[in-house]
Amino acid sequence: MKQFLSASDPEDPRALVKKALVLKANPFQSSAGKNRTLGLVFFNPSLRTRMSTQKAAFNLGMNVMVMNVDKDGWKIEFNDGTVMNGDTQEHIKDAVSVMSQYVDILGVRTFPSLQNKEDDYSEKVISQFTRYSTVPVVSLESATRHPLQSLADLITIEELGIKRPKVVLSWAPHPKILPQAVPNSFLEWIKITDADITLACPQGYELADEFTNGVKIEHDQYHAFEGADIIYAKNWSSYVHYGQKPEVKSDWTITAEKMALTNKGKFMHCLPIRRNVVATDEVVDNSIIYRQAKNREYAAQAVLQEILENL
Numbered sequence: 274m275k276q277f278l279s280a281s282d283p284e285d286p287r288a289l290v291k292k293a294l295v296l297k298a299n300p301f302q303s304s305a306g307k308n309r310t311l312g313l314v315f316f317n318p319s320l321r322t323r324m325s326t327q328k329a330a331f332n333l334g335m336n337v338m339v340m341n342v343d344k345d346g347w348k349i350e351f352n353d354g355t356v357m358n359g360d361t362q363e364h365i366k367d368a369v370s371v372m373s374q375y376v377d378i379l380g381v382r383t384f385p386s387l388q389n390k391e392d393d394y395s396e397k398v399i400s401q402f403t404r405y406s407t408v409p410v411v412s413l414e415s416a417t418r419h420p421l422q423s424l425a426d427l428i429t430i431e432e433l434g435i436k437r438p439k440v441v442l443s444w445a446p447h448p449k450i451l452p453q454a455v456p457n458s459f460l461e462w463i464k465i466t467d468a469d470i471t472l473a474c475p476q477g478y479e480l481a482d483e484f485t486n487g488v489k490i491e492h493d494q495y496h497a498f499e500g501a502d503i504i505y506a507k508n509w510s511s512y513v514h515y516g517q518k519p520e521v522k523s524d525w526t527i528t529a530e531k532m533a534l535t536n537k538g539k540f541m542h543c544l545p546i547r548r549n550v551v552a553t554d555e556v557v558d559n560s561i562i563y564r565q566a567k568n569r570e571y572a573a574q575a576v577l578q579e580i581l582e583n584l
């Protein structure tokens with residue numbers, strides 16, 4: 274594997290899920306990372322991605338450098354040809370060219386603007402990393418996708434051992450305007466499994482066709498939950514009314530009453546979760562979210578190992 278930005282990058286994404294489960298059973302079997310360095314670049318906050326990816330690298334014997342560009346770096350210019358006499362101090366071309374000289378793999382986290390659909394959906398930021406980096410680039414969540422999260426989600430679902438699980442990706446409320454990356458990516462990855470997938474969301478919160486093609490869309494959350502094996506909750510802002518938050522009249526918070534409609538369904542969320550907004554404490558406390566977060570380590574390890582073996 275030469276990069277990890279979406280489900281199209283691994284040669285066999287299903288094999289990657291299996292590989293991660295093998296690593297989970299025996300995490301210290303490879304020293305493929307010896308004398309190799311991983312660089313992790315953050316434009317946005319992170320707890321799980323930051324810690325699980327570092328831990329994965331340590332399991333492989335790698336060294337890790339973390340750069341919080343948003344806090345510790347110069348202010349980055351992303352446009353070409355700009356006369357940089359304003360507040361941006363370093364061009365992305367120079368920053369990435371330099372950083373990639375210090376590392377063997379470069380991970381980057383960047384959220385969308387949620388103001389300019391074209392910039393976000395053309396992956397304006399991470400595509401400049403792939404353009405200027407001299408080493409493989411790994412997405413730590415980009416404008417439109419969060420592949421390490423989705424891989425961990427598939428590992429978690431695989432561990433449940435349910436044959437053709439009924440999976441419902443449900444929109445849930447949130448006070449802020451959030452990206453579509455997690456739900457987009459979840460749909461992209463779950464489609465490679467045999468799961469029966471339904472997207473449950475209020476009118477106006479449908480996702481881009483490239484992700485929802487072949488996915489059932491349901492606007493009645495109660496109906497969608499009936500018989501589900503997995504409820505994967507997430508808030509996102511509108512794709513159609515880009516980056517907006519159209520009013521939702523009914524209550525989409527996930528409650529124990531709604532979970533009771535499922536087939537003893539398991540509740541999943543990528544975290545961080547706003548308790549008693551996205552889902553009630555009762556739902557969150559009876560969920561598999563910590564196992565899901567733990568699997569981020571093995572998702573990252575499988576990806577790093579496959580890239581290291583191809584260097």
Ligand SMILES: NCCC[C@H](NC(=O)CCC(=O)O)C(=O)O
Pocket residue numbers: 414449451452453454455508543544545546547
């Ligand atoms: N990395 C996983 C989720 C990251 C981000 N969540 C957030 O920004 C939540 C922030 C808050 O709750 O205020 C998202 O939705 O894509």
Ligand SMILES: NC(=O)OP(=O)(O)O
Pocket residue numbers: 318319320321322323414422543544545
């Ligand atoms: N799920 C996830 O990516 O968490 P962080 O934003 O804390 O890294």
